[in-house]
Amino acid sequence: MQLIDGKATAMAIKQEIAQRVKEIVANGGKQPHLAAILVGHDGGSETYVAAKVKACGECGFKSSLIRFDSDVTEEDLLNKVQELNDDPDVDGFIVQLPLPRHISEQKVIEAIDYRKDVDGFHPINVGRMAIGLPAFISATPRGILELLRRYNIETSGKKCVILGRSNIVGKPMAQLMMQKQFGDATVTVCHSRSKTLKEECQEADIIIAAIGQPGFVTADMVKEGATVIDVGTTRVPDATKKSGFRLSGDVKFDEVAPKCAYITPVPGGVGPMTICSLMQNTLLAGERAIYK
Numbered sequence: 001m002q003l004i005d006g007k008a009t010a011m012a013i014k015q016e017i018a019q020r021v022k023e024i025v026a027n028g029g030k031q032p033h034l035a036a037i038l039v040g041h042d043g044g045s046e047t048y049v050a051a052k053v054k055a056c057g058e059c060g061f062k063s064s065l066i067r068f069d070s071d072v073t074e075e076d077l078l079n080k081v082q083e084l085n086d087d088p089d090v091d092g093f094i095v096q097l098p099l100p101r102h103i104s105e106q107k108v109i110e111a112i113d114y115r116k117d118v119d120g121f122h123p124i125n126v127g128r129m130a131i132g133l134p135a136f137i138s139a140t141p142r143g144i145l146e147l148l149r150r151y152n153i154e155t156s157g158k159k160c161v162i163l164g165r166s167n168i169v170g171k172p173m174a175q176l177m178m179q180k181q182f183g184d185a186t187v188t189v190c191h192s193r194s195k196t197l198k199e200e201c202q203e204a205d206i207i208i209a210a211i212g213q214p215g216f217v218t219a220d221m222v223k224e225g226a227t228v229i230d231v232g233t234t235r236v237p238d239a240t241k242k243s244g245f246r247l248s249g250d251v252k253f254d255e256v257a258p259k260c261a262y263i264t265p266v267p268g269g270v271g272p273m274t275i276c277s278l279m280q281n282t283l284l285a286g287e288r289a290i291y292k
């Protein structure tokens with residue numbers, strides 16, 4: 001069994017990005033610039049955005065954090081989105097989700113210029129990705145593809161089962177794993193209503209678990225020699241931790257790991273790769289590598 005080290009991989013990628021930024025600047029180009037809009041003070045969002053700003057520093061990017069109180073109007077938020085769309089110095093930006101209930105997330109996402117949508121949430125990016133055109137690919141699926149590639153895990157022609165059908169993980173992951181230029185695999189998507197979920201998993205060469213139920217994938221569901229990617233990050237109370245919680249994956253790691261060829265831990269697997277993917281997309285945005 002080989003552990004897939006997302007933390008080390010993410011660090012290596014950030015160093016590669018920083019090297020590229022040095023070259024860009026040495027050749028007279030400008031530092032890539034990522035802006036982030038944060039509404040309110042949700043604990044999780046604060047942590048994620050702080051980590052994104054920190055990662056920008058590690059990559060040699062410029063970053064801007066724009067804060068609004070949670071009672072900001074939808075109109076004011078949309079005006080800020082437009083301002084960032086029009087700002088030639090901003091290469092890419094994100095609006096951290098979730099947003100307060102009085103604001104339509106979809107409306108905000110669709111207001112973002114797709115050429116600056118480094119989260120890859122805009123329907124133009126989602127659609128282009130789905131038909132295999134160059135696009136910003138959302139962070140988690142992009143990070144998982146990168147781990148599979150860097151660990152030389154064969155996916156072509158393999159059976160891949162994806163647990164979960166969310167817009168930000170399950171669905172794009174399925175699209176990418178089936179496409180010739182990415183996974184080139186035979187893909188099955190299972191979800192809470194799937195009757196044959198266990199049997200599908202037992203036949204899978206690769207399982208990507210993204211259902212948000214701690215310990216859902218057990219040893220009896222996994223084939224000997226399978227690769228298991230755990231996307232779960234559920235916060236469960238833990239009095240021994242300073243924060244009062246720990247992160248729990250969708251996989252019962254201790255019993256599943258001995259059966260696997262490769263497995264990602266939680267934390268330290270997929271998690272660190274997601275912010276790294278955002279940095280890769282920001283570099284592409286800065287280089288106008290996808291859209292002119």
Ligand code: GUN
Nearest residue numbers: 094095096097098119139
């Ligand atoms: N909230 C949780 N994950 C994400 C993400 O990848 N992007 C944004 N904008 N918000 C999030």
